[in-house]
Structures are given as structure tokens and as C-alpha cells.
Amino acid sequence: MTMEEITIDELDFALINEFFTELERQGPGSAEETIRALAFIGNLSNKTKIADLGCGTGFQTTVLAQNTEATITALDLYAGSIDKLNATAGKLGLQDRVKGIVGSMDSLPFQNEEFDLIWSEGAIANIGFEKGLNYWKGFLKKDGYIAVTYESWFTDERPAEIEKWWLDAVPEIGTIGYNISIMQKTGYIPVAAFILPENCWTDYYFIPQKARQEEFLKKHAGNKTVEDMIAFMRREAELYSKYKQYYGYVFYIGKKM
Template sequence: MEDITIHEFDFALINEFFTELERQGPGSPEETIRALGFIGNLSNKTKIADLGCGTGFQTMVLAQNTEAAITALDLCAGSIDKLNATAGKLGLQNRVKGIVGSMDNLPFQNEEFDLIWSEGAIASIGFEKGLNHWKRFLKKDGYIAVTYESWYTDERPAEIEKWWLDAVPEIGTIAHNISIMQKAGYIPVAAFTLPESCWIDNYFVPQKARQEEFLKQHAGNKTVEDMIAFMRHEADLYSKYKQYYGYVFYIGKKM
């Protein structure tokens, strides 16, 4: 278990597990709304892209707290089906559209969006790569808002350092990440840490019942057993080392 990351498990299994959960990563409606408060000039003409949107929990929060048109993109077709169904149930289908696509090969026009949003997803293509690649799809003075795993301290215990370097090789401190954002051509607007409740109440706790159910559904499947063991280990590490790291919301404005 020591040297594997979640990305090395079967993509289909990961999606099967997470599409049944409300959230696919740490976060909360309150923190999404808080981040939205730093974005200027929102109107019914605003266009937002939500990249790596999962089943779209935060997409709906964005739609319910703005008048914007939102295009939500994710690699998993099952997540997008669920997102579009939710948009329909909430009467948001005229403003929210989910599409299947890859974050590192976006199917958009240059300067198409006023705001690019991404919660818990940019690490899968790299913070620096994502900021640089996505910039051309933003209008001048457009905003980017992403959550990204970050160190809170300059030094940390070897066990947690190794685990995160395996999972997110580029992981850096908040100051380091803000400097990357500046070098990529954004003016840093805000950076704030997500509270513990975003991890524990909204991410780890809801996984517990799903883990039991998933183990039963896939009884005897060693890959599934390893995947669930990995998730439980991740939760244990968080309770042990949460003062050293967490998700940070980074908000920047394109120069």
C-alpha cells in the first residue's frame, strides 16, 4: 500500500464508487459561495466553465448563486449524466450543460469564459499546467478559481510528505502556489484554506457506508479491497496530520 496513489486504481471502479456520492472531493457549498464572493462583474451574461466537475454538486451551487451560463466538463460520462439529470430536476437545464471531455484538451474557443472554476481536480493534470493551459480560454480580466492540495507548513513529518509526493508530486506551500499563479499571468485575488469539516463531514464520513456497500457488491475483488484500504488509510492520515496540509482555494484574475 505504501507506494500507490488513487490514480493507479481502475478508472471505471473509481467512477463507479464516487458517482454515487454527493461529493467527489473535500469542499462545501459555503466555501464555494465564499470563493464566488471574490469574483467581480457577475451577471446574466457571465459564462463559467466548471472543469473536472464530477457529478456537479458545486456546479449547482454556482448556478443557484449566479445568473451565469455554466458549461461543466468531466471525463466520466456517468458523472455528466447525473449532473445533467440534477440540472433538469432543479430547473437549471437552460443555464447548466454537462459535457464529457478532458481538462488538458479543452473543446472551447479562446477567451470564451469570464470564469473558470475547478474544485479538487486540477492536481490530476498539474497545478502549473492547468493554470497555463486554461488561461487562453479566459477573457482578459476573467477569473480562475481552483481548490488544490497544499502544504500549510514548510516542514512536515516524513510519512505524510511521502504520501502526498506520491499522490501529487507538485504539491507546494501556499506561497509557492501563489507565485506559480503570478508567473502564469494571473493577479492573485485570494487564497484561503478549506475548514476540516469539508474533509471530515463532507468527504470522509459519507464514504464510510459506500465503502461497506462497495465491498459487498465486489466481494472477493482484490482491486476493490485495495482501493477501499487506500481510502481508509487516506482518512487516517488526515486525522493524524491535518495541521500540515489541506485544500486551498486559489483565486486569480487574468492579466
């Protein structure tokens, strides 16, 4: 569970986004793992069309653009993230192939079978794994690919404290085997599944948050919502360090049947 996924109604969407848009990533992941997942996708060319859903400020969007010749539409609910993504694309000279748009992943403004590849890192829980796979499939060409990271259990059983935390956040969280079965059930051939290494959580997610947390508490001194939000983030990091052998993000890659 990342802040973005669980707190929209519990905390303050604008504050969460104000916090996270200053960071490179809004969820666990890394350029290395994005490239690793990309290696499983066949038939990439300068005609390839990619949708990156729940793109945030677009860290992985840039990695996709720099490692393919594809055209990419990146979509997020938060306009501030999309502004940042489009500014970055401009600075890197990628504006002809990368376009950020504001929208919701459960009501996509796309044509049926428009895309060769749908990408989504750390965001599918916002619509639900099964629902997202089902709905997004309509926007993929036949033989198109999907690549998503999703919170998953590594073991069949786990301590009650961490089980409760995750069930509150992502009620449909399942094991890797279960999630692969959902991919098959929703009409994809599973191509690969791999666990994101620990540095995706520590070096690229929790550690960059620390200085921002201090700064944010100072800026919003006395704001109880901000204090609760930072306490939640710190708890998330503590629980990860205590229970990381039981869960993590898994990259699931499938091909539409």
C-alpha cells in the same frame, strides 16, 4: 490527494467512479466554501460564462448556478458523472444554464477567451497546477477569473510519512506561498487564497464514504482491486486525521492579467 486524482492508472477508473458517483461530492469541499470563493469574483451577470473543469457529479456546479445568473459548461472525463450532473440540472430546472459535457481538462473543446470564469474544485492536480493555470488562461477573457482548490502544504516542513504520501500522489505539491507565486508567474493577479475548513474533509468527504465503503465491499466481495481501493481510502482518512495541521485544500482565486 483524493482517489480520483491518483488512482486512474493504479486502480480501476470505472470502479472508482462507480464508487464516487453515488456520493454527493467526489472531493473535499462544501457549498459554504464555494459561495465564499464566489464572493471574490467581480462583475457577475446574466451574461457571465463559467467553465467548471473536473466537475464530477456537479455538486459545486449546482451551487454556482443557484448563486449566479451565469451560463455554466461543466466538463469531466467520466460520462457517468456527466449524466448524473445533467439529470440533476434538469430536476432543478437549471438545464437552460447548466450543461455537462464529457471531455478532458488538458484538451478543452472551447474557443479562445470564451469564459469569464474558470472554476475547478479538487481536480487541477490531474493536469498539474502550473500547467493547468497556464493552459486554461487561454480560454479566459482578459480580466476573467480563475478559482481552483488545490492540495497545499501549510508549513515549510512536515513529517516524512505524510510528505512521502503526497509526493507520490501530487509530485508538484507546494506551500500556499509557492502556489501563489505560480499564479503570478502564469499571468494572474492573486485575488484571494483561503484554506478549506476541516468539515470539508470530514463531513462532506470522509464520513459519507463510510457506508458506501461497506456496501461496495459487499457488492464486490472477493475483488482484490476493490479491497485495495477501500484500504487506500481508509488510509487517506487516517492520515488526514493524523496530519491535518500540515496540509489541506486551498481555494486560489486569481484574475487574468
